[in-house]
Amino acid sequence: MPKHVVRLLVLLAAFAVIAIAAKIYFVPRSYWVYGDYRAKSVSEIASDAPMYRGSKYCQSCHHREFSEWSTGVHRIMRMDGRRVGVICEDCHGPAGRHPLVGKPPLVAKDTHERLMDARYNLVTGKMRVPKNSLALCPQCHQKIAGRPAMMPQVVMSVHAGKQQCIACHNPHTPGIVFPAVAKEMLAGLPATGKAASTQCAACHGASGTSISPAFPNLAGQHRAYLVAALEDYKTGKRKSAIMNAVAKPLKKRDISNLAAYFASLPRQTPTTPEVTASTDARKAQEEACQNCHGGNGVSQFASVPDLAGQKEAYLANALNAYHTGARRESLMSRVAHYLTTTDIKELAAYYAHLSAAAKTPLPRHAEVRPNER
Amino acid sequence: MSDSPDTNPINRRSFLKLAGATAAVGATAVEALNALVEKAAASVATEARGTPSFPTPGYDWTKHRWAFGVDSNLCAGCLACVEACKLENGVPKDPHHFRTWVERYVYLEGEQSPRVDSEANAGDIAASNARFVEPYRYDDRYADKKLEKSFFVPKLCNHCSRPPCVQVCPVGATYRTEDGVVLIDQDYCIGCRYCVQACPYGARYFNEQLGVADKCTWCYHRITKGLKPACVEVCCHGARVFGDLNDPESDISRFLRDNRVEVLKPEIGTHPNVYYVGIDKDVR
Numbered sequence: 156m157p158k159h160v161v162r163l164l165v166l167l168a169a170f171a172v173i174a175i176a177a178k179i180y181f182v183p184r185s186y187w188v189y190g191d192y193r194a195k196s197v198s199e200i201a202s203d204a205p206m207y208r209g210s211k212y213c214q215s216c217h218h219r220e221f222s223e224w225s226t227g228v229h230r231i232m233r234m235d236g237r238r239v240g241v242i243c244e245d246c247h248g249p250a251g252r253h254p255l256v257g258k259p260p261l262v263a264k265d266t267h268e269r270l271m272d273a274r275y276n277l278v279t280g281k282m283r284v285p286k287n288s289l290a291l292c293p294q295c296h297q298k299i300a301g302r303p304a305m306m307p308q309v310v311m312s313v314h315a316g317k318q319q320c321i322a323c324h325n326p327h328t329p330g331i332v333f334p335a336v337a338k339e340m341l342a343g344l345p346a347t348g349k350a351a352s353t354q355c356a357a358c359h360g361a362s363g364t365s366i367s368p369a370f371p372n373l374a375g376q377h378r379a380y381l382v383a384a385l386e387d388y389k390t391g392k393r394k395s396a397i398m399n400a401v402a403k404p405l406k407k408r409d410i411s412n413l414a415a416y417f418a419s420l421p422r423q424t425p426t427t428p429e430v431t432a433s434t435d436a437r438k439a440q441e442e443a444c445q446n447c448h449g450g451n452g453v454s455q456f457a458s459v460p461d462l463a464g465q466k467e468a469y470l471a472n473a474l475n476a477y478h479t480g481a482r483r484e485s486l487m488s489r490v491a492h493y494l495t496t497t498d499i500k501e502l503a504a505y506y507a508h509l510s511a512a513a514k515t516p517l518p519r520h521a522e523v524r525p526n527e528r
Numbered sequence: 529m530s531d532s533p534d535t536n537p538i539n540r541r542s543f544l545k546l547a548g549a550t551a552a553v554g555a556t557a558v559e560a561l562n563a564l565v566e567k568a569a570a571s572v573a574t575e576a577r578g579t580p581s582f583p584t585p586g587y588d589w590t591k592h593r594w595a596f597g598v599d600s601n602l603c604a605g606c607l608a609c610v611e612a613c614k615l616e617n618g619v620p621k622d623p624h625h626f627r628t629w630v631e632r633y634v635y636l637e638g639e640q641s642p643r644v645d646s647e648a649n650a651g652d653i654a655a656s657n658a659r660f661v662e663p664y665r666y667d668d669r670y671a672d673k674k675l676e677k678s679f680f681v682p683k684l685c686n687h688c689s690r691p692p693c694v695q696v697c698p699v700g701a702t703y704r705t706e707d708g709v710v711l712i713d714q715d716y717c718i719g720c721r722y723c724v725q726a727c728p729y730g731a732r733y734f735n736e737q738l739g740v741a742d743k744c745t746w747c748y749h750r751i752t753k754g755l756k757p758a759c760v761e762v763c764c765h766g767a768r769v770f771g772d773l774n775d776p777e778s779d780i781s782r783f784l785r786d787n788r789v790e791v792l793k794p795e796i797g798t799h800p801n802v803y804y805v806g807i808d809k810d811v812r
Contacts, residue, residue, distance in 0.1 A: 156538060156546065164550060167554075168554070183716075191700040192701070196714075197705055199715075201748055204749070205753065205758075206615055207612060207755075207761050235786070237599075237783075239765060241764045242761065242762060242764075244762060245762050294607065299605070299671075300666075301679055301680050302604045302605060303603070305602075306604045
């Protein structure tokens, strides 16, 4: 065989070997397992971590908000076999890895841009609390072309002007329905409560009128509110060194009885004349406070406390606590967020000197039309 | 070339013999190698098929047939689905990249054809700053006009049974899974954008950041874990329905039983798996 033919044959053979080796080397092993694609990529795509976790996920920690939501009109229901309802993550953003403890466990999808994005809760682990309800609620409820008639819609500018939606609507249960208080909580025996109240009298006074401006009067306060307050002190949700210690050993029955007793006492009318708040505080009072606490500081809702004649320092402390976030309640935290230090001072003074005896409750929200379609 | 038979040790006959033998040996070798490769691939295949838990534990993709339903009558155009999709899947935030988007069809009185506002056109929508840092929502530009009718149409990948995008992919980076979802292998995609062009519904987009094509996966990472796609999960109005056609009690099976449905562009033979209720003839 001549040399050049041998060379050619060797070259061809070498080429064939290289080509076959290259094919084996470059085609991924899982190619052709299911078809002309990489079978592994299916499980790669399927292994991503979901960001939206569903409302059940939130329930495990945020009981109160969940129970508010699950009884309100934003809850999930079945209509014509379909799931309808606003889930927590619609407004608060995806839960992702919230609550984040320690460093986030990273996955391939976590690009630098994504990590720097607070919405993914990867770096801060915090959920979004929408600040501006006037921008959020119209996403669904502003009346625009194309929106189906069954959707409750309002023209925002006509409905309430620049008023924040949350002034009247609790976003968790936006129909004007306040959290129903469980029946067993309302039951309680004033006489038994009186016998157990000696410890309370040391600070809150034997007649429910407290001895110090920093301690609230309890006489004539709403029973359901007192129950809720004691429950919160007991669980530690509301913080006070004295009250947490006092409420800790109380049983549910004791709380009902104590609340019933203090609610039955006559309210003390302040002897001082009424003070007039400045324009700003007055406006806040008119636009926000009196929707729930009544036009004269006497609320018509069992779960909302009366403010008329309450101790001034206590009111100021409470508002400050709501403002700073030390004390939390879905509606009050939002209202107090917008108050200045001067507003708080003046509102406290206004309500402390307000006499409720002569006036009847005047709820402003009765005039608000529920939904303009 | 020398013609002398003495000097040339190879004549025509022997050359042909040699050539034939070489070709035969070569062909056998290639065949043997190919057979080896196929055997190896087959063994991997049986291994993978042997585990019913693919791709996640407890999930057998041969037992599911996913489908999607959209009831346009219920869509309120709140765009929660779009935002959820972007957050769930890391879709670029700008108004040019969408895995799912919402269109608004407005028929004004006295006009023959609808005005189509698409979320994919930043000029058609207004910023609200509600959920997002740079969000979108439909504005109220028709407030002072007389409307004949208007409605929203959520759009997404149709996960066609005969997908043109899969057909044109030159590298096998996109495919249809056995449970009926069209996926993109982004590690294998070369970014040629044939598929973006091929999709008759405009459901694919090119992700410039990653240099690959991207599209709706029906949140494959969620549905294989028993969850619903993010857009269905957040839809407040029940306009989006998702489920398994193999389960007669699933949301989608009930949706298809209870409604007269249609698909987009049935005439082009792609056999879409997104079923619509309440859309008009002008919706394509």
